[in-house]
Every structure is written in structure tokens, then in C-alpha cells.
Amino acid sequence: MRKLLLPVSLGLCLFASAQKKNSPAYFAATITAEDMQRHLYTIASKEMEGRDTPSPGLEKAADYIENHFKSLGLLPGNNGSYRQNYPLYKDSMTSSSLKVNGTAFNITKDYQPIPSMSHTTELRFSEVVFVGYGIVDGSLDAYKDLNVRGKLVMLLDGMPADYKPTATGFNSPANVLSRVARAQEKGAAAVLIVYGNYPRQSFNASGSYMLNQYVAGIYPETFSISEGVAASITGVDGILGKMKASPLASQTYKANIDLSYIKTTLTASASNVLGMIEGTDKKDEYVFLTSHYDHVGKRPDGTIYYGADDDGSGTTGILELAEAFAKAKAAGKGPRRTIVFMTVSGEEKGLWGSNYYSNHPVFPLDKTTVDLNIDMIGRIGEEYLKDKDSTNYVYVIGDDKLSTDLATITDQVNKTVKMKLDRKYNDLNDKNRFYYRSDHYNFAEKGVPIIFYFNGVHADYHRPTDTPDKINYKLMAKRGQLVFYTAWEMANRNDMLKRDLKLEKP
Template sequence: MRILTGMLMLISTFCFGQKKQIQNIASTVSIERLKKNLYYLASEQLEGRVMGSHGDTLASEYVANCFKKNHLAAPYKNGTSYFQTIPAYKKNLLQSELIIGNKKFQNWNGWTFAMRNTETTQLDNLPVVFVGHGIENSLYNDFTNIDVKGKAVLLLTGQPQDSTGNYLLSGSKQPAIISSYQNLLKEKGAVLILLYNNRFTADSLLQRKSSFQSVYKTQLLPNNSLPLIMVSEDRANELLSPSHKTIKSLAQDITKTLRPQSFNVNNNVGVHIQIDITEETAPNVIGLIKGTDSAAGCIILSAHHDHVGRDGKDIYFGAVDNASGTVAIMEIAALLNKAVKKGIRPKRSIVFASYTGEEKGLLGAYHFAANPLFPIEKTWAVLNIDMMGRVDTFYSGRRADSNYAYILVKDTLNRGLRNALFTANESLGKLNLDTYYEQPQFMQRRLLGSDQYPFYLKGVPFIRIDCGFSKDYHQPTDTPDKINYELLSNQIKLAFLTTWNIANN
């Protein structure tokens, strides 16, 4: 009994000592090194690191060199390479026209579509039906006595609300999302959605502004969804012209009477969109620190190194998004190397993943989730870092030097992730862990919005840490001089200690 107590004391002294050592290592985060790495990744030379570009290659080589310098194991080509090549399928627009009656309109002339969600489409002479908001429930039904099968449906955005603020489609305070219309319309046999958007000018300008970016096929979008095009007031009225009604008067009638106004328009529409697809490749960078217990599986520490590139002479530097997260995992590699040198290894293996193609639809992460180093069922958790080191618009309005991090924890298998995070933070005693984005209204976007998602779909619990959005988000003004390096270093210490806790609990 005494011997056992003595052994337990020895073990706990050992653990305590190790904890102290890890904390000491955390305190060696080097702001100088963070700056050097971040200024390189977000430099003119790397041209915004768009997937498949020379900048993407340079960034991936920089990360790989860091992994090598810190003695991470290289998983590919018999232990000699950190590069996992991913295939990417680029969509090229060859032709696009909208035909109303016998008039033809080129793309952007009162109509447009999102390349991401669109495949080659060849539809001719479709009868047009106006179906209001596309709502069907016990209170209200846009589809009574209207057959949409084989037809093009003209739809309104901006759903009517009842007097208590409930949306009619969902019967809740939340409006229905576009994918639910699409499912309903698809079920009913419609073949094309013409969505009237009263913000057409503003929204199409935004789309046009971002159209310098090439678009790739992604698994993020549902397969075989209905083709959807956005139309302006002029085009909507053109579609309605045989009825002598206008889109605005129809919208007003529905809002005023809360009764459906659906009808067959007695007009025809066609859409020709021709897209061809070319195959490219791009690099994920993967490194490994082997754990002491091979039965305990692995954790994945991830960040994406790609960004959106350049538009002519405007470079989108992507300092926060996500050079910051990339330097975070590089720094954590350096810290863990120090631990390993002192003879301290984590129980679980730690897989470092620097993804490409996040901005194109999580392409690198999807590929790695389908081709991981360890089987998915051996993957204990993911810690994903996407954007660190800026004080977002909310906090900067209060204190420009705020110390905080937004967290999102989905611990679906009760693996103590939240505890690992809060314990790490306690020992640092520094950051306000903000759960704002864990609210249900943000959840779907937060899940889809970064590289944890393909793993979440496979049932892997995760933590995401980030700093929220500044006004420079996805602008050429997201530059390295605007990073708060003190905050970045505190957030990296948190990520490092959390990684350590998850890898050992």
C-alpha cells in the first residue's frame, strides 16, 4: 500500500514536473519569429497564395521547411516528403445567355449566377410560373392549384413575417434558407429557379467584383441541386410581361394580403450556360510527431495556407486569413520539437496539416479527410486554426488591445475538449474565451466555414479557435502590419497548451 502511494506520488510529481516544463516551453513563443514568418507568407512575392499558384507552392515549401527543421516525420515518399498532392477541378465559363421570349441577354445584363453552384445548363422554351416565396405549410401555400413540373419558377426573396415576427415558411424567428426552397421545388419537379432579388444591383456588383477568382468543383455543395439564376427587376418584369403585372406589385400583394398570388405567366424562358472543367493539382503539407502510445490514435492540428490571390495589381495578402493560422502551426511545431528534445512526447500522435484550397471550398481538407494518415476512427480530435491575431470589429470598438479568442467546440464523443481548452487557458490566465459564435444561428456557417468540416462530417470532434472578422476580411488591406502580435502570441500559446492537453488526456 505504501509502495503504491509512493508510486502514485512519483507519477504525479512526474506529471506536475512535465506540466511545468510544457508551460515553460509555451512561454518561449517568439514574436520575432511569428513576424518573420507572417511577413513572408503575406508578402508581395507570394501574391495572395491562391490555390495552385506559384505563391501557393512557395508557401507550402516554407511550411515544409519549418516541419523539417523541427524534425517532424515526413509521411510521404518513404519518409522523404511532406507534400500531399490534391486534385482540383477548375470550372471555366465558355458561354452564358438568358432567353426571355425571343430576347437574349448576356450574363450580368440583368441576370447572373454563382459559378460555384452551377453546372453546364441547356434549357429551352420552359413555361414560366410565378410561385411567390415558394412557401408551403399549414398556414400558407404558394403551390395550391399550381403545377411546377417541368417549368421555370419565378421566386421572390424576402419572406413575409406574421405580426409576431415569425417567418411563415419556417414558423419560427428564422427565415427558411435557400436550400430548403430548392429541395421543395426539386421534389415538385421544377427545373429552373429564377430568383428575383431586390438587391440585384448591389449583390451582382459584389459577385462581379469577386469574379476574378477561379472557381472549382467542391463537395461543399449538394449534388444535382436545381439551377438557380438571380434576376433584376427589369428581367423579372420582362418574364412577367404577358400578364401585365410587375414583380413589385406581386410582392406587395402577398405582403398585404398574406395570400398566395401564384399563376402561370404564359411566357417562355431558356438558359444556356456552358462550363468546361480542367484538372489541376495543389499541395497540402502534412507532418507528424509520433506519440508514445500507438493505440491512442492521433489528433490533427490544422490551418489553411492558401488565400484568394490577386486581381490585377491588387494583391489579397491574407495576413489574418490565414497566414496567421499557418504561422501558428509552424510555431507549435517548433515548441513541440523543444518538448521532444527534452524527452517529453505526447501520448497521441500529432498530425500537422497545412491545407491548400480552403478558399475554393475546403478542397485540401476534404482530400485529407478522404486520405488521412491515420484512419478516421483513430482520429481523436481536430484543432483547427483559421484567423488569429486581429482584434475584430466588436472588440476593437471596446478595447483595441483586447485579449480574447472565439471558440467553437463540437465534442460529439465527449472527449473532454472543452475542458482541455479551458484548463489550458487557466494556466495562461490570459484570454477571454468567447462563445458568441457557438449560438445556434451561427452554427451552420461556422461548421461549413473552415477546414474542420470534412472531419466533422465523418464524426470527428473538433475545436476551432479564431479572432473573428475585421473590416479587412477578404480585402487587399488584410496586411501583416495590422496584426496584433501580442494577441497572436497569446492565442498560439492557448492553441499549443490545448493541443498538448488533448494529445494527453
């Protein structure tokens, strides 16, 4: 491994006791607690209404960010525009029906469509294939010796008493998505899932917004049904209990089934906000600094989730970093590589904005040397409340993956900032899976080296009490300065970061 060679100006500042004018330390010092407080009290204000994706409050926040970029003289980051818009789709059911041998059943009392797995259609079947719990996992195969291609499948909620899934959580073969996916793989046209919690109190006919309705394949039409509906098909009362007591064999039941589901689709959009400072001799290579400016919005009763730390703090950090680099550019100390400042939306809904960018990049991903992502840098996390370093730490996540340059550079620049760098969440077996839960991951999946800066969760995480008055602005500014020094080095070094480590997944 070659020895790290810092640019002369940064190398000097590492050992300078004063902030020499127009040095990296001079510009880093423009990232202040006072400026961060001013920005955050706007971004996490009542007027922004929790910045849900999509929402008028989100648009107000995007306008604020764009106007700040313009005021600094940043160039628009998307072919003449500061916005990268992406479409959103929201399905709403207009009607549905379920009949067994001519008998109509009632929605909510007897059955409910699963909107995320249902499509406008009318289907009629003369038989139903019962597949027990519908689990496929190792030697357990609910579809063994069964042909369900083009047929209606019925499966039960739950799992065998002696069965232990080979994976847990979202990846478990026993969760509903996995079981419907297995039915899809076997060619099923529709799925009925028997639940014991009927009648139900309500049904939300309006779905949630989704990022993409153009998919390579669709799920089978999927309804949940009561044990009463199941009995009308099979002749077996209390089928869930009987399956637990003595497993029922998979078999085909003759019954005339009518299924219908009619929906309409609303379209909306949200945007990522991009500003950039063009580089000099390496302007066709890119350093990305990212945060997400959305949060989770407000409750129906009007209670606002302010999202000051999550991720108003990171977004404020981007605004301050942009200003520091803009001042450096104006002083003739602009970066060699182009720096792109991008605040994304839809993170709380499933990393939407960064997902869209990574699949529709404005700048070549193979020329993007790094993404430094800031998500929650304004608080003291619960693990540090009583720690001696509570006001001088940050979690650094991902600097041991994809590139061996990441950790070396981080440690080198930290000789200036002198923070405790906590890397505990680099562990692939971390149960929190933080590495996979913020926008940097969509860059990492494309092979771009990343670092994720994070303060840890706290009592106000995803609560209405995550407000700007609880932010430690001095600590937040110091964390922002660490990102500044790191970005400065990565924007000015001779070589792009090596991509010499494989991205491993647990």
C-alpha cells in the same frame, strides 16, 4: 467524472517556478515572438500575393511550410508525401441563348444564366408553369396542386408582403437557393427567376473554382430573366409590381421556349500540407493541430490582401508548435500519440481543404482524439481594445461540445499560461456563428472533439491592411504556448478524449 491526471512531467511544470530542462515548460518556451515574427513576415509577404486558392502565391506558402517541416525532421503526413492534393473545377460559359416563341433575347440586357445552377444543355419547352414566389414554408406552398415534374418553372424575386420566413439567412426558405432547391424537389427541369434589375451592366462568363463537381444531384437549369421576357411569356407587363399589388394565381402559360447553355470546365488543384511526429505506445491514435494557410488573394488592380492575422498567425503558430514538439522528440520526450501538423488551403472559399481531408482522411477519424485549430491569434480583437485583459486573453470556442474532457483539460493547463479564456462564442445562438466558420468544424461534424483558438475580429479583418507589422507577437506566442500545453496533455494522457456530448446545431 474522473479526476484529471496529468503526465508527471507536466504536473511538475504546473507548479515549477523555473523551466526545468526537457520539461514541457522548457519546450513551450521555444515558441517565441521573435521566431513567429520571422515566419509571419514571410508567409504574409508581398511575394505570397495574398495566398488565394488556387494561386502561385499559395504554392509558395505551401513550399515554405513543407520545407520547414522537413528541416525539423517531421515525417511526411500523407503516405510518404507532405501534400494532400485535391481537385478544383472552374466552369466558364462559351455560349447561351434564350428564345420565346422564336424571338431571341440578349444576354445581360434581358437575361443571364446562373452559372452555379446551369449545365451544358439545350432545352425546349411548350409551356411554363408560373408558381408566384416559389416559396415552400409551413402552410405556404407555391406548388400546391401543381405538377411541375420535367417542366419549366417561372418564379418571381421577392416574397409576399405578409410572409415571415421561419428561418433567416442561408437557411431561409425565401432565399434563391432554397427556392430553386424546392423546384428541384418537385421535379422541375428548369427555372426562370424574374428580377427587376434589368438591363444589367455586365455578365461574368467565367465562374469561380469549386471543390467538387461530383454531386448526388444537380439543380434545374436556372436563368434569371427581365420583366420584359416574363411579359412575352405571360402577357403581363410589370409582373413584379402587379404581384405586390394583387397576387397573381399560379397557372400554366403556353409558349415555345428555347434555352441553351454551353460551358467548358478548367481543372486545377490545391493542397493541404501535413507533417507528423510519430508517437510511442499510442502511435495509432492522433492529435491534430491545424490552421489554414490561404487567404483571399489580390484585387484585379494588384492590391494584395496580406492575411497576416487571418490566418498567417495560425499557420505561424503551427510552424512553431511543430518545432517545439520536434525538439521534445529529439530530447527523448516525444509524444505517446502521433501528432499531425496540418495547414489547409481553401478555408476562405468554404473550408475546402478540411472538407476534403475529413472526407478523405489519411488517419482514422475514430482514432483522432482531437483537433486543435488556430485561426487568427495575432491581434487584439475589437471587443478587447479597451479591456484590462487586452494583452492576455484568447477566445476558446467549442470546448463545451462533443467531449466533457475538453474544458477540464483547458482549464488545467491554463494554470501554467494564466490567460483569460473567453468562452462567449460557445453560445449556440451566437449570431456570428464562429463555431461553424473555420476548419475545425469539418472534424466536429465527423465526431472529433475540437477546440478553436481565436482573437476575434478587428478593423483590418479581410482588408489589405491585415499586415504583419500590426501583430502583437508576444501575445501571439503566449497563445501558441497555451495550445502547446493543451496538445501535450492530449498527446500523453492515458485515454483518448471521451465523445460523450452530442453536437447540437441551432
